[in-house]
Amino acid sequence: MSLRAAYDGVVAAVPVTVPYERYSIHGAHWWIGRALHEAVRVAGLRPRDIDGLCVSSFSLGNDTAVGLTQHFGLSPRWLDHIPMGGAAGVVGLRRAARAVQMGDADIVACVAGDTNAPDSFRRMLAGFSRFAADASYPYGAGGPNASFALLTDAYMRRYGATREDFGRICVAQRQNALSFPHALMKRPLTMEQYLAARPIADPVALFDCVMPCAGAEAFLVMREDTARAMGLPGVRVLATIERHNAFPEDPIQLRGGWAMDCGELYAMAGLTPDGIDVVQTYDDYPVIIMLQFEDLGFCAKGEAPAFVRHHDLTCGGTFPHNTSGGQLSVGQAGAAGGYLGLVEAMRQITGQALGAQVAGAKTALAAGFGMINYDRGLCSGAAILAAA
Amino acid sequence: MTAKLPPPQRKNPLLPTRQPLLPPSSRSRTALGLTAAAAEGRFALQVCADCGAVQYPPREACHACLGANLPWREVPAGGALIAETTVRITADPYFRQRTPWRTGIVALDCGPSVVAHLHGDVVPDGRVRMTLRLDKSGQGVMLALPGQDTPDMQDDRQMREMTCDPKGRRVLVTDGRNAFGQAMARAFIDVGAAGVFVGVADAWKPFPGQDKLAGEVVPLDITDTDSVHRLAASLGGRVEILVNTALHVRPGGILDRRDTVTAREEMEATYFGPMRLAQAFGPVLRSRGADGTHPACAWVNILSAYALAPTPTFGAFAATQAAALSLAHSLRAELRPLRVVNALVGPLDDEWHQAVPPPKVAPAALAASVLRALRDGIEDLAVGDIAQDLLARWKDNPTTLARELAAG
Numbered sequence A: 001m002s003l004r005a006a007y008d009g010v011v012a013a014v015p016v017t018v019p020y021e022r023y024s025i026h027g028a029h030w031w032i033g034r035a036l037h038e039a040v041r042v043a044g045l046r047p048r049d050i051d052g053l054c055v056s057s058f059s060l061g062n063d064t065a066v067g068l069t070q071h072f073g074l075s076p077r078w079l080d081h082i083p084m085g086g087a088a089g090v091v092g093l094r095r096a097a098r099a100v101q102m103g104d105a106d107i108v109a110c111v112a113g114d115t116n117a118p119d120s121f122r123r124m125l126a127g128f129s130r131f132a133a134d135a136s137y138p139y140g141a142g143g144p145n146a147s148f149a150l151l152t153d154a155y156m157r158r159y160g161a162t163r164e165d166f167g168r169i170c171v172a173q174r175q176n177a178l179s180f181p182h183a184l185m186k187r188p189l190t191m192e193q194y195l196a197a198r199p200i201a202d203p204v205a206l207f208d209c210v211m212p213c214a215g216a217e218a219f220l221v222m223r224e225d226t227a228r229a230m231g232l233p234g235v236r237v238l239a240t241i242e243r244h245n246a247f248p249e250d251p252i253q254l255r256g257g258w259a260m261d262c263g264e265l266y267a268m269a270g271l272t273p274d275g276i277d278v279v280q281t282y283d284d285y286p287v288i289i290m291l292q293f294e295d296l297g298f299c300a301k302g303e304a305p306a307f308v309r310h311h312d313l314t315c316g317g318t319f320p321h322n323t324s325g326g327q328l329s330v331g332q333a334g335a336a337g338g339y340l341g342l343v344e345a346m347r348q349i350t351g352q353a354l355g356a357q358v359a360g361a362k363t364a365l366a367a368g369f370g371m372i373n374y375d376r377g378l379c380s381g382a383a384i385l386a387a388a
Numbered sequence B: 001m002t003a004k005l006p007p008p009q010r011k012n013p014l015l016p017t018r019q020p021l022l023p024p025s026s027r028s029r030t031a032l033g034l035t036a037a038a039a040e041g042r043f044a045l046q047v048c049a050d051c052g053a054v055q056y057p058p059r060e061a062c063h064a065c066l067g068a069n070l071p072w073r074e075v076p077a078g079g080a081l082i083a084e085t086t087v088r089i090t091a092d093p094y095f096r097q098r099t100p101w102r103t104g105i106v107a108l109d110c111g112p113s114v115v116a117h118l119h120g121d122v123v124p125d126g127r128v129r130m131t132l133r134l135d136k137s138g139q140g141v142m143l144a145l146p147g148q149d150t151p152d153m154q155d156d157r158q159m160r161e162m163t164c165d166p167k168g169r170r171v172l173v174t175d176g177r178n179a180f181g182q183a184m185a186r187a188f189i190d191v192g193a194a195g196v197f198v199g200v201a202d203a204w205k206p207f208p209g210q211d212k213l214a215g216e217v218v219p220l221d222i223t224d225t226d227s228v229h230r231l232a233a234s235l236g237g238r239v240e241i242l243v244n245t246a247l248h249v250r251p252g253g254i255l256d257r258r259d260t261v262t263a264r265e266e267m268e269a270t271y272f273g274p275m276r277l278a279q280a281f282g283p284v285l286r287s288r289g290a291d292g293t294h295p296a297c298a299w300v301n302i303l304s305a306y307a308l309a310p311t312p313t314f315g316a317f318a319a320t321q322a323a324a325l326s327l328a329h330s331l332r333a334e335l336r337p338l339r340v341v342n343a344l345v346g347p348l349d350d351e352w353h354q355a356v357p358p359p360k361v362a363p364a365a366l367a368a369s370v371l372r373a374l375r376d377g378i379e380d381l382a383v384g385d386i387a388q389d390l391l392a393r394w395k396d397n398p399t400t401l402a403r404e405l406a407a408g
């Protein structure tokens, strides 16, 4: 296998989170604007220093990244709009890194944000995609809860996972969230509470589901020497992968696109799974976390239930995972959910954790997963980062 | 196993009537192929003409070879249930009234995986028979049935959202003066309808079959607006299925008649009649489209297959049938969630078709076809060999059919 060129001399820096709110009267433009404002403030830049912009959002109405340039008074020479939901962060990072590396832009702001109003989630689901409107939404209108319930049911049947196994993941993430200031879920979660939770779409219950909310996340991508000159701690991008519509012949999704590209990911990074200090998976539902543990090489296929039984997934544990609490405890701010793990990974390996800091963390893996177009998530991606 | 559905209970007047909400109805134009197949009770998917790959969800290009020629073909309906869920929380108002709602993923023997509504007797990891049904929005949806029939399976709660089983429902048959209305009334009683009202105009005038007429006779003349509204006022809230059996067939082409008097009479009976029925009964039937365990569910039109294209020997009559068919298509949109069933019939075995050679449609055969359509949730049916032949020719090429019939 021929490896792609490394992302030499490029770093991601300035991890930004605009604190989430359950509902917001502001539009997505406001949330994205706040994230960009905070990024330039922290970096000590003027807005016009941003010459590359990469945007992801579900709630911009008819606007795209193009409209946002005028809205925000930016004149970038490199512009991207990535409609990949949970994979948006990793994909945005790898595209921005190449653009900076090749000189197409000097400073790329990667940003994702969405708003949330009481009925906006339902309306977004009803028109999510053509296949969803034609062939999944009319079947109970359960949205992603129902889609992931089907995947969870199939996974439990095939590999013998139990509700307790998923509960271990959710309980550990809540533990992590208790020290993360921006988490919307602020109360501890016990296994008893997890198992007794209100059923949503069997076997998925309340604590398996993320809470839709408003929020935004962002980071900047620039040359390593630029970051150093500005005194900004950055992270190097050791390797990235992305894949879409992997394994279309599988009758149901029991593996994600990571399984196609996992070997190349670690080879490009020059690491093995053992060498990763902090793991941030995409956690819209715990079953997808199990797929990532397997497909990203932390355990064999079908062994994630045993893996979670034998590891402590909290920040101080044997396998620090989703250290901010993840979307399951922080909330899912639309496309910003695809950035949350990446931004948290940047903080952890640069010693800037807002909550519990994983001691001595120098490498991190952040994964993304997105877009239940019909019966499965189509986009997957992962990045391995190291402290610069 | 499906629990036998008890007969409808007397309504508690303190409870609000459940509004006739509709499930999500937005579809791509291509996906309406599912609806067309469901309306006829066929299980059809797109099949690539170039490579044979079966497509689902409906597509504009083949997922295997990118070919664009994707005709709808009947495909094997067997499959295996590989995942299931019971949706308990949903933001959609229609399903929110009906949770818990069970769905699953079926791996079809012919290739694709489909998200489907599940009949209650479908078991985990079990074999299923996939069917396409019309939901309350009138859109084609996948319903998985158990591999083998089970007792009382018609009584399944989710399946009943997609069928119009007459059992336990009250039926108005609009015209009992002809043998077809009489056979229809008899058939509904035989399958356990809770009540059958049979409209009779000019009851003082004797008519054949009067002595054996089944059901409760009610006065109804669909050419008389007052008569229709009077009956609707007294009966409208007690009817769940309306079958318009008023037939007014007169032979003759356009030039056979010296004036428009006969044609006006035909239009009164076959076009304005259904319009009066719709205006008088439609609103209350629609408002009761989700009421109780046996909501109002179906509006049945008996139409000549020559509504599709006229045969010149019945030319004036065929024009009224074309008008009535057009009206029925519009009713479909306006009466949702009710099912509007159009039974296209060939020549009937009656006094007006004495000169027409067989095959002709007998009263009992028409009644049996309509009942089967209601139980199976079918909306478009052609009854009898002539009607089926005409429909096949019309689907092949409507212009050719019109020319063919005009040539005699």
Ligand SMILES: [Zn+2]
Pocket (backbone or CB within 6 Å): B048, B049, B050, B051, B052, B053, B062, B063, B064, B065, B066, B067
């Ligand atoms: Zn093909």
